[in-house]
Amino acid sequence: MSARLSAAVSTSAASAAESASSDEACCAAPLPVLGRDVTVPLVTGGEVTYAALDYAASAPALQRVWDDVAAYAPYYGSVHRGAGYLSQLSTDLFENSRAAVAEFLDCREGDQVVFTRSTTDSLNLLAQVVPADCQVFVFETEHHASLLPWRDARVTYLNAPRTPQQAVRTLERALADRDPYGPALVCVTGASNVTGELWPVKELAAAAHAHGARIVLDAAQLAPHHPVSVRELDVDWIAFSGHKLYAPFGSGVLAGRADWLQASEPYLAGGGASRKVARRADGGVDVDWHTTAARHEAGSPNVIGVYAIASACKALTEAGFEGLVEREKHLIAKVREGLAAVPEVRVLSLFGDDAPRVGVISFVVDGWNSSHFAAALSAEYGIGVRDGLFCAHPLVRTLLGSEPQEPGECGAPEAEPGERSLNAIRVSFGAGTPDEHVERFVGAVRELVREGAKWTYHTEEGRCVPAV
Numbered sequence: 253m254s255a256r257l258s259a260a261v262s263t264s265a266a267s268a269a270e271s272a273s274s275d276e277a278c279c280a281a282p283l284p285v286l287g288r289d290v291t292v293p294l295v296t297g298g299e300v301t302y303a304a305l306d307y308a309a310s311a312p313a314l315q316r317v318w319d320d321v322a323a324y325a326p327y328y329g330s331v332h333r334g335a336g337y338l339s340q341l342s343t344d345l346f347e348n349s350r351a352a353v354a355e356f357l358d359c360r361e362g363d364q365v366v367f368t369r370s371t372t373d374s375l376n377l378l379a380q381v382v383p384a385d386c387q388v389f390v391f392e393t394e395h396h397a398s399l400l401p402w403r404d405a406r407v408t409y410l411n412a413p414r415t416p417q418q419a420v421r422t423l424e425r426a427l428a429d430r431d432p433y434g435p436a437l438v439c440v441t442g443a444s445n446v447t448g449e450l451w452p453v454k455e456l457a458a459a460a461h462a463h464g465a466r467i468v469l470d471a472a473q474l475a476p477h478h479p480v481s482v483r484e485l486d487v488d489w490i491a492f493s494g495h496k497l498y499a500p501f502g503s504g505v506l507a508g509r510a511d512w513l514q515a516s517e518p519y520l521a522g523g524g525a526s527r528k529v530a531r532r533a534d535g536g537v538d539v540d541w542h543t544t545a546a547r548h549e550a551g552s553p554n555v556i557g558v559y560a561i562a563s564a565c566k567a568l569t570e571a572g573f574e575g576l577v578e579r580e581k582h583l584i585a586k587v588r589e590g591l592a593a594v595p596e597v598r599v600l601s602l603f604g605d606d607a608p609r610v611g612v613i614s615f616v617v618d619g620w621n622s623s624h625f626a627a628a629l630s631a632e633y634g635i636g637v638r639d640g641l642f643c644a645h646p647l648v649r650t651l652l653g654s655e656p657q658e659p660g661e662c663g664a665p666e667a668e669p670g671e672r673s674l675n676a677i678r679v680s681f682g683a684g685t686p687d688e689h690v691e692r693f694v695g696a697v698r699e700l701v702r703e704g705a706k707w708t709y710h711t712e713e714g715r716c717v718p719a720v
Contacts, residue, residue, distance in 0.1 A: 282579075283571055284315035285498065285684030292634045295707045295718045300634035303689035307496070308445050308612045308680035309638055311476060313560070314498040320563040321500075321556055331555050332524060332546075346555050349562035350545070356565035357490060357507050358481035365507045366545045367558050371472040372397040374491035374506035375439070377548055378468055379405065381516035386435040389426055389465070391419070392646040393446075393602065398439045398470045399646070405437075412650045415603055416452040420459050427463035436465035442474030446644050446651070446678065448584075448612030449603050450474070457486045468508070472496050476682055477580060477610040479573045482508060494561040498568070498683065503557025506548075514543045522550035568683070576683050580611050583681055583690050587613055590694030596620075596701050600651040600676060611681040614642070616652070617701060622675045623716040628705040631718045633696040635689075638678040648676055 291299040304312055324345065329338030331346045350365045359365065368374045379401035382388070388402040391410045399409075408426055413419035423438060430436060438460045443450050453469055460467040468489040471480050475492045482490055489508030495501045518525040518541055525547050528540040541547050568576070588605075591597045596618040601607065617625055626639035641648045652674065679693060708719040 282686050283498075283567070283576075283683045285312040286315060286318055287312050288684065288686075294634060295631040303633075303635040303692055305679045305681055305685070305689060305693055306636050306638050307476070307682040307685070308448075308473060308642075308678060310495045310501070311498050311682055312684055313500050314564060314567050314684070316567040317499050317560050317563045321560050324556075324559055328555075331553050342555055345559055346553060349558045352562035352565055353505055354507065356480075356569060357505075358483045359507055360483050362510060363482065363508055364510045364513055364545045365505060366513065366548050367553060367561075368491075368504040368506055369502060369554075370397075370495070370504040371395075371470060371491045371493040372401075372504075374504050375468070375470065376401040377506055377519045378437075378489060378491070378512075379403070380519055381512045381548075382437055383435045383512070385432075386437055387430055389423065389436065389438045391422075391440065392650065393444065394439065394441055394644070394647075395445050395470065395472070396643040396645070397472070398441060399644075402439075412602060412647060416455070416607075420452055420455045423456055424459045424463070427460065427465055433464070436460075436463070438465055438467040439470065440467065441470045441472075442480065443477065443610045443612070444602070444644075444647070445473050445612060446614050446642050446647050446676075447601050447603075448473070448609035448680070449601065449607045450478075450609060453487065454485050461486070466509070473610060473612060476568075478577060494557055494564065497561065497564045499560035499564040500557060503554050503561050505561065510543075513545075513548060517541075518550060519548040520550040524553070525550035571683070580682065583685060583687070584609065584611055584613070586687070586690050587679060587681075587694060590690075591615060591697065594698055594701050597697065600648075602647075602651070611685070612678065613680070614648075614651075614676045614678040616676050617697075620701075621716065622677045623711075624705070624709055625700065626677050627709050627716040627718065628700055628707070629693070629696055631709075632700075632706055633692060635693050635696055637693075638680070640675045642676075642678055649674065652676065 287302065287304060290302045292302045293299050327338050327341050329336060329342040331342050333339065354363065354365050366377065368377060375397055382405055387406045387408065389408050389410060390399055391412065393412045410422050410426055413422055427436060438456065440453065440456050441451055442453055457467045466488040468491065469485065469487040471490050471492040473496065474480055476497045480490065487508065489506060491506050492504065494503035525541055526539050527542050530538050532538055591599055597615050600614045616622060622639045626637050629635040629637055681690060709716050710719050
């Protein structure tokens with residue numbers, strides 16, 4: 253029915269992607285991303301190509317993804333509800349995207365792929381469907397998206413481990429000691445959004461299942477950098493965000509076991525989640541809810557965002573994770589070696605220097621307020637990084653050796669340049685990062701530490717900015 257139009261979209265997108273990447277034939281080259289040629293002004297005068305080194309917050313969209321979305325846009329139509337040609341095309345595109353994500357994640361037969369707004373939304377959805385008597389186990393090292401959604405469950409927060417082996421032992425003891433022995437869920441990250449360190453997900457999943465618990469993987473920082481297999485890791489659910497996987501904002505995924513999802517009330521009540529609605533004789537309403545992923549996808553879906561995620565999944569797979577991982581290791585080594593050469597810099601780590609990691613590195617600089625340092629990197633060198641507590645307050649406080657009650661915010665605290673502040677600096681990169689960006693970053697760190705900032709800065713509305 254819509255095969256011809258689907259082929260037109262597919263062919264147009266592939267052609268655009270091929271054109272955009274024709275000058276990046278080498279497997280070791282960065283993938284083309286939007287914004288790679290954007291220039292920004294410097295407070296010291298002139299302009300420079302922007303070095304986007306904040307991938308852990310939001311990665312730039314792949315050019316391939318943007319081209320695919322642009323090729324589809326003229327065929328935009330309602331999803332699941334329209335009889336028209338474009339509506340049927342959009343419905344096919346939406347459901348084919350679901351299949352593409354399932355393939356990317358190596359889902360098992362019977363697993364469901366539910367489209368959400370983000371990792372945060374996915375984990376809040378799961379928090380709503382856990383059984384009423386479920387006990388949840390979360391390490392204090394988690395991002396707030398994993399740490400905070402479990403408001404209606406009994407939550408056990410586990411102390412930060414200092415080795416992967418200690419993480420597994422800590423979880424095993426906590427699960428063995430739980431009382432009463434009922435349903436349990438473990439929530440763990442795949443790669444830290446603060447240190448970039450990889451967590452022993454497969455071993456934690458084995459420990460959870462050995463003690464009758466289930467496990468959900470927060471793969472927001474893992475999926476953009478490494479292949480993720482639900483089947484191989486043996487996790488029950490996985491959550492991730494499109495905007496960290498080189499797709500535009502506003503889309504996410506929760507994929508995994510269907511039973512808890514089917515047994516709960518819909519995450520949102522409304523059209524799309526319901527199969528049949530009828531009035532009762534007493535004036536009330538009876539609802540028959542879907543048992544498919546649609547049960548938790550009420551309302552008109554974000555078809556553009558969903559298609560963008562599927563496009564990103566295909567683009568990363570076709571690019572080859574093996575080459576992407578090797579290139580990222582090269583960039584990680586450059587940054588770590590450069591920072592190690594500056595004695596005033598302390599890189600934050602849970603598991604030590606030899607721990608495998610993705611391209612996420614956080615550090616502090618002696619004598620510098622981290623917000624001031626990040627502001628100078630931006631204003632004087634055109635480098636975008638992140639400063640603060642990275643929505644992982646307990647972890648950053650642990651790594652900085654501060655008291656748990658010491659004040660700090662996700663953004664910059666109220667501290668003037670030069671004053672101590674409870675925050676750190678994070679540099680992060682990925683498949684679209686050229687060598688020049690990390691080389692400029694390392695050179696800028698060295699220069700700022702040795703020579704100081706060239707400009708004057710002050711705190712304005714909680715953020716360090718250049719004085720005008």
